Amino acid sequence: MNNEELVKTQEIKSEEPSETKTFNGKTEILYFWSPTCWPCKLQSPIVDELSDTYTVLKFDTNTDEGLQAADDNQIFSTPTILVKHTFDGGDGEGVIEKRFIGLVHRDNIISYLEDNK
Numbered sequence: 250m251n252n253e254e255l256v257k258t259q260e261i262k263s264e265e266p267s268e269t270k271t272f273n274g275k276t277e278i279l280y281f282w283s284p285t286c287w288p289c290k291l292q293s294p295i296v297d298e299l300s301d302t303y304t305v306l307k308f309d310t311n312t313d314e315g316l317q318a319a320d321d322n323q324i325f326s327t328p329t330i331l332v333k334h335t336f337d338g339g340d341g342e343g344v345i346e347k348r349f350i351g352l353v354h355r356d357n358i359i360s361y362l363e364d365n366k
Contacts, residue, residue, distance in 0.1 A: 276362065277304045277343065279331040281324045283311055288352040292328040295355045303362065326350060330358065332365070 280296045282289040299305055308315040310327055318324075322331060322345070329350050335343035347361060 275304070275335045275343075276366070277306060277333040277335070279318070279322065279333060280305060280307045281310055281315070281319050281322070281327050281329045281331075282307065283327045284309065285311070286327045289328045292330075292352055295353075295358065296330065298355070299358065299362075328352065332362065334365075 278296065278299055280292075282293060282296075296305055296307070308318040310316055310319050310324070329348065330353065331345050332347040332349075333343040333345050346365065349358065
């Protein structure tokens with residue numbers, strides 16, 4: 250079994266943006282982790298590297314704020330990475346386009362981000 254077979258990803262179906270909304274190129278990465286999570290310890294340096302290029306919001310699921318954010322985004326395990334795009338003319342909330350669950354290889358994340366600018 251190779252690394253790609255171990256990676257679980259889930260496409261998130263979202264509404265098509267209306268004609269008044271256009272992608273403004275802003276991508277945010279929401280990273281849900283726990284300090285006691287072994288895969289998170291391996292994933293965190295990769296996410297830190299992404300923060301040089303993208304806006305990264307980290308949520309420690311052992312805190313009240315992190316638990317609320319995890320609940321709001323239906324996070325059931327760590328590590329989980331959400332890729333969110335925002336649109337001009339929208340409500341500013343953005344759309345979750347991709348959900349990476351579990352330890353994900355750096356190249357898989359970067360490839361997705363590059364292909365979906």
